[in-house]
Amino acid sequence: MAAAEAPAAAPAPPSARPLPDDVLAVLALRDVVVFPSTVLPLAIGRERSQAAVQDAVRQDRPIGVLMQSRPEAEEPGPDDLHGVGTSAAVLRYVTAADGTHHAVVRGLRRFRVLQFLEGHPFTAARVQFIDDEAGDDPAVAGRAHALKERALQTLRLLPQLPAEMATALQGIDDASQLADVIAGVVDVPPADKQALLETFELKARLDRLLAIVERRHQVLEVSRDVAERTRESIGDMNRKHLLREQLRTIRKELGEDEDDNAEIAELEQAVTDAQMPEEVDKAARKELKRLQRTPEAAAEHSMIRTYLEWLTELPWRDEAPAAIDIAQARRILDEDHFGLDKVKRRILEHLAVHKLNPAGRGPILCFAGPPGVGKTSLGQSIARATGRAFVRVSLGGVHDEAEIRGHRRTYIGALPGNIVHSLRKTGTRHCVLMLDEVDKLGAGGFHGDPAAALLEVLDPEQNATFRDAYLAVPYDLSKVMFICTANLLEGIPGPLRDRMEVIRLPGYTAEEKLEIARRYLLPRQLAAAGLASAQCTIDDAALLAIAGDYTREAGVRQLEREIGHVCRHAAVRIAEAAIERLAVDAAALPAILGAARFDAEVAMRAGEPGVATGLAWTPFGGDILFIEAARMPGNGRLVLTGQLGDVMRESAQAALSLLKVRASALGIAAGAFERTDLHVHVPAGATPKDGPSAGVAMFVALASLLGQRPVRADVAMTGEISLRGLVLPIGGVKEKVLAALRAGITTVLLPERNRRDLDDVPASARERLRFEWLHSVDDALRVALEAAPAAAPGTAPGAAPQGAARVGAQDATQDAAQDEAQDAAQDAAQDAAPETAQQAVAPVRR
Numbered sequence: 001m002a003a004a005e006a007p008a009a010a011p012a013p014p015s016a017r018p019l020p021d022d023v024l025a026v027l028a029l030r031d032v033v034v035f036p037s038t039v040l041p042l043a044i045g046r047e048r049s050q051a052a053v054q055d056a057v058r059q060d061r062p063i064g065v066l067m068q069s070r071p072e073a074e075e076p077g078p079d080d081l082h083g084v085g086t087s088a089a090v091l092r093y094v095t096a097a098d099g100t101h102h103a104v105v106r107g108l109r110r111f112r113v114l115q116f117l118e119g120h121p122f123t124a125a126r127v128q129f130i131d132d133e134a135g136d137d138p139a140v141a142g143r144a145h146a147l148k149e150r151a152l153q154t155l156r157l158l159p160q161l162p163a164e165m166a167t168a169l170q171g172i173d174d175a176s177q178l179a180d181v182i183a184g185v186v187d188v189p190p191a192d193k194q195a196l197l198e199t200f201e202l203k204a205r206l207d208r209l210l211a212i213v214e215r216r217h218q219v220l221e222v223s224r225d226v227a228e229r230t231r232e233s234i235g236d237m238n239r240k241h242l243l244r245e246q247l248r249t250i251r252k253e254l255g256e257d258e259d260d261n262a263e264i265a266e267l268e269q270a271v272t273d274a275q276m277p278e279e280v281d282k283a284a285r286k287e288l289k290r291l292q293r294t295p296e297a298a299a300e301h302s303m304i305r306t307y308l309e310w311l312t313e314l315p316w317r318d319e320a321p322a323a324i325d326i327a328q329a330r331r332i333l334d335e336d337h338f339g340l341d342k343v344k345r346r347i348l349e350h351l352a353v354h355k356l357n358p359a360g361r362g363p364i365l366c367f368a369g370p371p372g373v374g375k376t377s378l379g380q381s382i383a384r385a386t387g388r389a390f391v392r393v394s395l396g397g398v399h400d401e402a403e404i405r406g407h408r409r410t411y412i413g414a415l416p417g418n419i420v421h422s423l424r425k426t427g428t429r430h431c432v433l434m435l436d437e438v439d440k441l442g443a444g445g446f447h448g449d450p451a452a453a454l455l456e457v458l459d460p461e462q463n464a465t466f467r468d469a470y471l472a473v474p475y476d477l478s479k480v481m482f483i484c485t486a487n488l489l490e491g492i493p494g495p496l497r498d499r500m501e502v503i504r505l506p507g508y509t510a511e512e513k514l515e516i517a518r519r520y521l522l523p524r525q526l527a528a529a530g531l532a533s534a535q536c537t538i539d540d541a542a543l544l545a546i547a548g549d550y551t552r553e554a555g556v557r558q559l560e561r562e563i564g565h566v567c568r569h570a571a572v573r574i575a576e577a578a579i580e581r582l583a584v585d586a587a588a589l590p591a592i593l594g595a596a597r598f599d600a601e602v603a604m605r606a607g608e609p610g611v612a613t614g615l616a617w618t619p620f621g622g623d624i625l626f627i628e629a630a631r632m633p634g635n636g637r638l639v640l641t642g643q644l645g646d647v648m649r650e651s652a653q654a655a656l657s658l659l660k661v662r663a664s665a666l667g668i669a670a671g672a673f674e675r676t677d678l679h680v681h682v683p684a685g686a687t688p689k690d691g692p693s694a695g696v697a698m699f700v701a702l703a704s705l706l707g708q709r710p711v712r713a714d715v716a717m718t719g720e721i722s723l724r725g726l727v728l729p730i731g732g733v734k735e736k737v738l739a740a741l742r743a744g745i746t747t748v749l750l751p752e753r754n755r756r757d758l759d760d761v762p763a764s765a766r767e768r769l770r771f772e773w774l775h776s777v778d779d780a781l782r783v784a785l786e787a788a789p790a791a792a793p794g795t796a797p798g799a800a801p802q803g804a805a806r807v808g809a810q811d812a813t814q815d816a817a818q819d820e821a822q823d824a825a826q827d828a829a830q831d832a833a834p835e836t837a838q839q840a841v842a843p844v845r846r
Contacts, residue, residue: 018059019055019059019061019120019124020126022126022127022128023117023124023125023126023127024061024062024063024064024087024111024124024125024127025051025052025053025055025056025061025063025064025120025122025123025124026052026063026064026065026066026081026085026116026122026123026124026125027042027044027049027052027053027063027064027065027066027088028046028049028066028067028068028076028080028081028123029042029065029066029067029068030067030068030071031067031068031071031190032067032190033067033086033184033190033193033194033196033197034065034085034086034088034105034107034184035086035107035180035181035183035184035193035196035197036086036107036108036109036110036132036176036177036180037106037107037177037180037181037184038106038107038180038181038184038185039091039104039105039106039107040104040105040106040107040184041102041103041104042102042103042104042105043100043101043102044101044102044103045100045101046075048075048121048122048123049122050101051121051122052122052123052124053090053093053101053103054093055122056090057090057093062087062088062089062090062108063087063088063089063090063105064085064086064087064088064111064113064125064127065085065086065087065088065105065107066081066082066084066085066113067081067082067085067190067194068080068081068082069081069082076123078116081113081123082194082198083112083113084110084111084112084113084130084194084197084198085110085111085113085197086107086108086109086110086111086197087107087108087109087110087111087127087129088105088106088107088108089105089106089108090103090104090105091104091105091106092104107180107184109129109130109131110129110130110132110197110200111127111128111129111130112127112128112130113125113126113127114126114127114128130200132176132202137203139203140175140202140203140206141175143175143203143206143207143210144175144178144179144206146210147178147179147182147206147209147210147213148169148170148172148178150210150213150214150217151169151182151213152166152169152170153217154213154216154217154220155169157217157220157221157223157224158220165185168181169181169182175202175206176202179196179202179205179206179209182209182213183196183197183209186209186212186213186216187216188212188216192212195208196208196209196212263305264288264291264292267288267291267305267308267309267312268288270308270309270312271284271285271288271308271311271312273312274311274312274314274316274317275316275317276311276316277316277474279473279474280311280316280473280474283472283473284308284311284312287304287307287308287311288308290304291304291305291308303409307409307470310416310420310424310470310471311471311473313424314420314423314424314475315423315424315426315427315428315429319428319429319430321358321386321388321430321479322386322387322388322430323355323387324351324352324354324355324385324386324387325385326348326351326352326355328385329347329348329351329382329385329386330344330348332381332384332385333347333348333378333381333385336377336378336380336381336384337374337377337378337381338512338515338516338519338520339508339512339515339516339762340374340378340505342760343367343378343503343505346365346503347365347378347382347503350362350363350365351382351385351386354386354481361460361461361478362460363460363500363501364458364460364482364483364484364499364500364501365482365483365484365500365501365503366438366483366484366485366486366492366497366500366501366502366503367379367483367484367485367486367503367505368485368486368487368488368489368502368503368504368505369487369504369505369506369507369554369555370487370505370506370507370553370554370555370618370619370621371487371553371554371555371557372553372554372555372556372557372558373505373506373507373508373554373555373556374505374555375485375505376392376434376436376485378483378505379392379432379434379483379485380432382432382481382483383431383432386432386481388428388430388431388432388481389426389427389428389430389431389432390431390432390434391422391423391425391426391431391432391433391434392433392434392436393418393419393422393433393434393435393436394436394437395435395436395437395438395440395441395450396436396437396440397440397442398441398442398450399441399442399443399447399450400442400447400448400450401447401448401449401450401452401453402417402447402448402469403417403418403450404417404418404419404450404453404454404457405417405453405467405468405469406420406468406469406470406471407469407470408469408470408472409470409472414470415470416468416470416471417453417468417469417470419433419457419466419468419477420468420470420471420475423480429476429477429479429480430479430480431480431481432481432483433480433481433482433483434482434483434484434485435454435458435482435483435484435485436484436485437485437486437487438454438484438485438486438492438496439486439487439488439489439490439491439492440487440491441454441491451492451493451496454496455495455496455499457477457482458482458484458496458499458500459499460478463476463477463478463480464476464477464478484500487619488619489502506554506621506734506735506738506760507553507554507555507621507622507734507735507738508554508555508556508738509738509741509762509764509765510544510547510548510741510742511762511764512762513543513544513547513556513559514540514543514544514547516556516559517543517546517547517556517559517560517563518540518543521556521559521560521563522538522543522563522567524560525560525563525564525566525567526567528564528567529564529567529568529570529571530571531567531570531571531574534581535570535574535580535581535582536566536567536570536571536574536581536582536583536584537581537582537583537584538563538566538584539583539584539585539586541585541586542584542585542586542588542589543563544586545586545589545596546559546562546563546566546589546593547559548598548742549589549596549597549598550562550589550593550596550597550598551597551598552597552598552742553621554621554622554735554738555621562593565592565593566584566589566592566593569582569592570582570584608710609704609705609707609708609709609710609711610628610629610630610631610701610702610704610705611626611627611628611629611701611704611710611711612626612627612697612698612700612701612704612711612717612784613625613626613627613697613711613713613715613716613717613743613745614626614627614693614694614696614697614698614716614717614718615693615716615717615718615736615737615739615740615748616689616691616693616694616718616736616739617691617693617731617732617735617736618735621735621738621739622732622734622735622736622737622738622739622740623739624716624739624740624743624745625682625683625684625689626682626683627680627682627694627697627698627700627701628680628681628682628683628701629678629679629680629681629698629701629702629704629705630678630679630681630705631676631677631678631679631705631706632676632677632679633675633676633677634675634676634677635674635675635677636673636674636675636676636677637677637678638652638653638656638677638678638679638680639677639678639679639680640652640679640680640681641679641680641681641682641685642681642682642683642684642685642689643685643686643687643688643689644682644689644690645688645689645690645691646690647690647691647692648682648689648690648691648692648694650692651692651694651695651698651720651721652680652694652698654695654721654722654723655695655698655699655702655721656678656702657723658699658721658723658725658777659699659702659703659706660673661723662725662777663706666703666706666707666781667707668706668707672706678702678705680698680701680702682694692720692728692730693718693719693720693730693731693732694718695719695720695721696717696718696719696720696721696727696749696774696777696780697717697718699721699777699780700717700777700780700781700784700785703781703785704784704785707785709785709786709787710785710786711784711785711786712747712783712784712785712786714744714745714746714747715745715746715747715748715749715783715784716740716743716745716747716748716749717748717749717750717774717780717784718730718736718749718750718751719749719750719751719754719774719780720751721777725776725777725778726775726776727751727752727774727775727776727777727779727780728751728753729751729753729754730751730754733750733754733757733758733760733761734757734760734761736748737750737761737765737769738761738762738765740769741765741768741769745769746768746769746770747769747770747771747772747783748769748770748771748772749771749772749774749779749780749783749784750771750772750773750774751773751774752773752774752775755773758771
C-alpha cells in the first residue's frame with residue numbers, strides 16, 4: 001500500500017458548507033502519483049487529509065490528489081504542492097482497529113489548480129479539468145501499439161507480476177487510458193511520473209513513456225543475463241561445496257576438528273562485504289586460503305585470523321562526504337570560540353576549497369599556540385561544521401616509529417599503528433583526525449623516527465597509498481582531513497613542518513577572557529557543579545580579578561579551574577542549606593580562592609636607576625621580565641646571571657660595548673668603565689632565558705645606571721640592537737604587547753620595522769597602550785629615561801652629571817685617604833665577585 005503520510009490523530013471536523021462543482025478537497029501525497037484509470041490503496045495520516053477524504057465520501061464527490069513538491073513538509077501549503085493532479089473517486093474508506101485510516105481510490109481526470117481556497121478544515125482548490133485527446137489519429141495509434149508491445153515484453157521479464165496484468169493491458173484500446181495505466185505501474189522515480197501526468201499532449205506523453213519503458217526493458221534484460229550467469233556460477237559453487245562437504249566428512253572420520261568452518265565462512269563473507277580494492281581483496285583471499293589450510297592449533301592460525309579481521313573492519317568503501325555549508329561552519333565557529341577572527345577566516349577558506357574541490361589535495365593545517373587557547377576544540381568545531389567524525393591521536397612522548405606505521409606481522413602481538421587504529425574506530429575515512437602535540441614527538445633512535453613516519457601520512461602527494469607495516473597493503477588516507485596541534489614550532493623537524501600550513505593562535509586579552517568566561521566557562525562549570533544559573537552568579541569585576549590576580553596564562557585553562565573552584569564553593573554552601581544563592585564579587589574572592597597569587601608588576605618596578613622592564617615570548621604566551629644592573633668597584637668586568645643563554649649574553653656584551661662607544665654623548669665619564677664592575681641580572685633564575693630581543697632593555701638599564709636616570713615605571717621595551725645603535729625587528733609582537741597590557745604597562749617601545757605586526761594586536765589592546773617606534777637606541781633613551789637631575793650650583797656647562805662623576809674616575813681634588821679606601825674596597829669586591837654563570841640554556845626565546 002502506498003504511504004501518503006505518517007499516521008496521525010483523530011479526524012478533523014467535516015466542512016461546514018458544500019463545495020462548488022469546480023472546487024475539490026485536496027489530498028496531499030508524498031512521492032505517490034495517481035493516474036486516471038488506475039486504482040491505488042492509500043494510508044491517510046494527517047488530520048486535514050482525513051477530513052478531506054471524509055468530506056468527499058460524505059458528499060459523494062471526487063477528491064483532488066496532488067503530490068507534494070517538498071516531501072519533507074509535514075503540513076504542506078500551496079507552495080509545497082504540484083499544480084497538476086488527478087481527481088479520484090473514493091472507492092472505500094476504513095478505519096483500522098489501531099486507529100489508522102485507509103482509502104482505496106480510482107483516478108478519474110487530470111486537473112490544473114487555479115486557486116487554493118481558505119476557510120475549510122482541509123486543503124481545497126478551484127481546479128480546471130483537462131480532457132484527454134481522442135485517439136483516432138494514426139500517429140497516436142501507432143505509438144500506442146508500439147507502447148503496448150514493448151510493455152508486454154517488459155512484463156514478461158518481471159518474475160512476480162500477476163498474469164492478469166498482461167491480459168488487462170491487451171484489453172485496453174484507448175491510447176490515453178493505456179498510457180495512464182502503464183505510467184501507473186512502471187518503476188520510475190515519482191518526479192518522472194509527475195512529469196508524465198503534466199504532459200497533456202497525448203503524442204508527447206506516449207513518446208516519453210515509450211522511452212521510459214524501453215530503458216526499463218533494457219535494464220531488465222541485463223539483469224536477467226546477470227542472473228543467468230550468476231546461476232551458472234552458483235552451480236559451480238554448489239559443486240565445490242559438495243566436494244568440501246565430502247572433504248569435511250573424510251576429515252571427521254580422521255578425527256580432525258572442523259569447528260572453524262563457520263568462522264572461515266564468516267570471514268569470507270566479511271571480505272566480500274568490505275568491498276576492498278582489487279589488490280587488497282586479492283591479498284585477503286590469499287590469506288583466507290592459508291587460514292583454511294592451517295590447523296587451528298597452530299600459532300599462525302590466530303595471527304592470520306587477526307590480520308583478516310583487521311582488513312575486513314577497516315573502512316574501504318568510497319563514500320560521498322557530507323556537504324559543507326560555509327554559513328553553518330561560520331556560525332559553529334562563532335558559537336564555539338570567541339575572537340580568533342584571523343584563525344576562523346583561514347579555516348573557512350580551507351573548508352571552502354574542500355567544498356569546491358573535494359578531490360583536491362589541500363594543505364595540512366597545524367594550529368600552533370600556547371596551552372589553553374582552543375586548538376583541540378577548533379578541530380572539534382571543524383568536524384561538527386563539516387559533518388565528519390572527530391578522532392584525536394596524541395603524539396606526546398611517542399618515540400617508536402611503529403606507533404605511526406605499525407609492526408610487521410612477523411612479530412608476536414604485532415598490531416597496526418595509531419592512524420589505522422583511529423580509522424577502524426571511526427568506521428569512515430571521511431573524518432577529522434587530529435594529531436595532537438606533534439611538537440612533542442620523541443627523538444628517533446633504534447626504534448626508528450616517528451617524525452619521519454609522519455612524512456608519508458601528512459604528504460598529500462603520498463598518503464593516497466599509505467602502507468602500514470602490519471597491513472602490508474596500500475591504504476588511501478587522502479579522504480582524511482588531518483589537523484595538527486603544537487605549542488612550539490621549534491620542536492617540529494623541518495621536513496615535517498614543511499608539509500603543514502601553520503596557523504598561529506596567540507593568547508587572549510583580558511576583555512577576551514572575560515567574554516569567554518561569561519559565554520563558555522561559567523555555564524560549563526555551573527553545569528558541572530549541578531547549579532542553576534540563578535544559584536551562583538559571578539560579576540564581571542570578579543571574573544577580571546580571577547583572570548588577573550589568580551591566573552597568569554595566555555589561554556583560559558587555569559581560569560576555568562578557578563571558576564570551577566568558585567562554583568564548587570557555592571555548591572557546598574547551597575547543599576548545606578546555608579544559602580539559596582550566591583552572588584560573587586571581587587571583594588569575595590579572597591575568602592573563596594585565598595590571597596591573590598599574582599601581584600601587579602607595576603609595584604615591582606621601583607623608580608631607581610638600573611632597572612628596565614623587558615618583554616619576552618614564552619611557549620605559554622608573552623611575559624615581562626626585569627633587567628637589573630648594578631655597579632661595584634672593580635676592573636671593568638661584566639657579570640651576567642639569571643641562567644642566560646649564549647645569544648642573550650652576547651646581547652648584554654653588545655649593549656655594554658655600545659654604551660662605551662656613546663659614553664661621552666650620554667655624559668658618562670671615561671673612567672666609569674675602567675675601575676667599575678657591572679653586574680646584569682635577570683630575575684627568575686630557575687627559568688632558562690635566551691634570545692636577542694632583550695638588547696634594548698639591557699642597554700637602557702646600563703645607561704640608566706651609569707647616568708643615574710631612572711627608567712619610567714610604566715614603560716616596557718623589546719628589540720635587538722646592533723653595534724651601530726640600530727634597533728632591529730623581533731618576533732612575538734602580539735604576545736609581548738598583551739603581556740605588557742596584563743602587567744599594567746601604558747607605553748610599549750617596539751622596533752620601527754615591527755610596525756606592520758601591530759595589526760595582529762587586538763584593537764582593545766591598541767587603544768589602551770601608547771606605542772613608541774624605535775629606529776635607534778637614542779629613541780629608546782629619549783622615551784624610557786626620566787629627566788636628568790638639575791645641575792648643581794657652580795657646575796660648568798657641559799660637565800658630567802653628578803651621578804656620572806660618582807661612577808667615573810675620582811676627582812683630582814680627592815685626598816689620598818679616599819684613594820686608599822677606594823682601592824681597598826675594589827680589592828675586596830674583586831675577591832667576592834661571582835664568576836660568570838655557565839649554565840645550559842633551554843630552547844626558550846625572548
